[in-house]
Amino acid sequence: MRPNQKNILACLGDSPIISIDKINRLCGTNVVVKLEKTNPGGSIKDRPAVYIIDYAERHGLLSPGGTIIESSSGNFGISLAMIGAAKGYRVIILVDPKTTETNIALMKAYGAEVIVVDQKDDSGSYHKTRIQLANELAMRIPGAYRPDQCFNVLSCFAHKQSTAQELFDQTDGDIAGAVAAVSTGGQIGGLAEFFSEQSRKYVLAAVDAYGSTIFGGTAHAYKIPGVGLSWTPTNIADVNKIDFIYRIKDEMAFAAARVLCRNEGILVGVSSGAVLLAALALSRQLKNTQPLVAILGDSGERYLQTLFNDAWLNANDISTDTSLDSLTKLLDGLVCEQSSPTIINNDKPNLLRDLGVMPYTITDLRHVSETYYKPQLTLAS
Numbered sequence: 001m002r003p004n005q006k007n008i009l010a011c012l013g014d015s016p017i018i019s020i021d022k023i024n025r026l027c028g029t030n031v032v033v034k035l036e037k038t039n040p041g042g043s044i045k046d047r048p049a050v051y052i053i054d055y056a057e058r059h060g061l062l063s064p065g066g067t068i069i070e071s072s073s074g075n076f077g078i079s080l081a082m083i084g085a086a087k088g089y090r091v092i093i094l095v096d097p098k099t100t101e102t103n104i105a106l107m108k109a110y111g112a113e114v115i116v117v118d119q120k121d122d123s124g125s126y127h128k129t130r131i132q133l134a135n136e137l138a139m140r141i142p143g144a145y146r147p148d149q150c151f152n153v154l155s156c157f158a159h160k161q162s163t164a165q166e167l168f169d170q171t172d173g174d175i176a177g178a179v180a181a182v183s184t185g186g187q188i189g190g191l192a193e194f195f196s197e198q199s200r201k202y203v204l205a206a207v208d209a210y211g212s213t214i215f216g217g218t219a220h221a222y223k224i225p226g227v228g229l230s231w232t233p234t235n236i237a238d239v240n241k242i243d244f245i246y247r248i249k250d251e252m253a254f255a256a257a258r259v260l261c262r263n264e265g266i267l268v269g270v271s272s273g274a275v276l277l278a279a280l281a282l283s284r285q286l287k288n289t290q291p292l293v294a295i296l297g298d299s300g301e302r303y304l305q306t307l308f309n310d311a312w313l314n315a316n317d318i319s320t321d322t323s324l325d326s327l328t329k330l331l332d333g334l335v336c337e338q339s340s341p342t343i344i345n346n347d348k349p350n351l352l353r354d355l356g357v358m359p360y361t362i363t364d365l366r367h368v369s370e371t372y373y374k375p376q377l378t379l380a381s
């Protein structure tokens, strides 16, 4: 018998696209979901992680015996931990108190070292303090490499080649468009670049957390993990390549993810609940005949202590109602906040300097070669 995959990283991608007929019938919508939890590390973040590490190896930024240092609320850190285990790198991940116990346990299971950063930044989140500390650590550890998902536009490029191209290959481009959550902007930026190069128009909607200020607004604390930032990330080269912006309140994202699980048997995380709701709202508005694709980033198993824990939900004033009907009420309460061509760009020009971003980090999409290359998925000897 010969194995049909060279190594675990070669199992990346080819995630399924699934109908959600019961929900569509109830809501009068035409939405399908692309299930990214089927990637080997369990989330969509495997795509940029594999891509960026491959790039770093090829360009001499990361060598055998090296250390990968990254700031991550969960999924990107887990992907890097998996890659580190497969390829033999030391991995250090800086997380924050919002990171679930499960995610930390997963990183550690792959052998990563985890540092919990509990100092909030000026926006009330932990992104800036985590990134700053990761950069300081990388300066002190010989052979360190910072993938820097928040500033490295290779993330956008990875999603353009991987997520967006795959979506097209799987559907022959016969879709209305896509809806994706935003944090580092890799997914939405990659989809935006890909769609803008097509001969016909595809609709693209970004889903942010209520309280995040990626597209302006007032910052406040929120509970949706993996979504949001306090500036427009460099991975989004042009905000007006996005057609619609939705900002979803915590309780709506949690409730929608639970409804999807109970009524379609699809167990996904909190950001996926937010994406699903936005996709349904947009589909109701567009009355699209071709399917609108909701990209669901990770698995609900990562949030068993919160999303699927009634005691936690009650303590946080989040509804435990999982009936199909509750979805229509959630949808009725949802409005699109911004639409192209007037989407707000929340640039913070001094951030690169203030946070000590490494000079080798590619922060401008124009500096990435348009020559597509596929990562070579080989294990380090």
Ligand SMILES: Cc1ncc(COP(=O)(O)O)c(C=O)c1O
Residues within 6 Å of the ligand: 043, 045, 075, 076, 181, 182, 183, 184, 185, 186, 187, 188, 225, 226, 227, 269, 271, 272, 297, 298
């Ligand atoms: C589950 C999940 N969904 C969505 C996102 C946002 O994706 P991006 O960072 O590419 O904007 C993340 C980011 O960590 C995530 O973990």
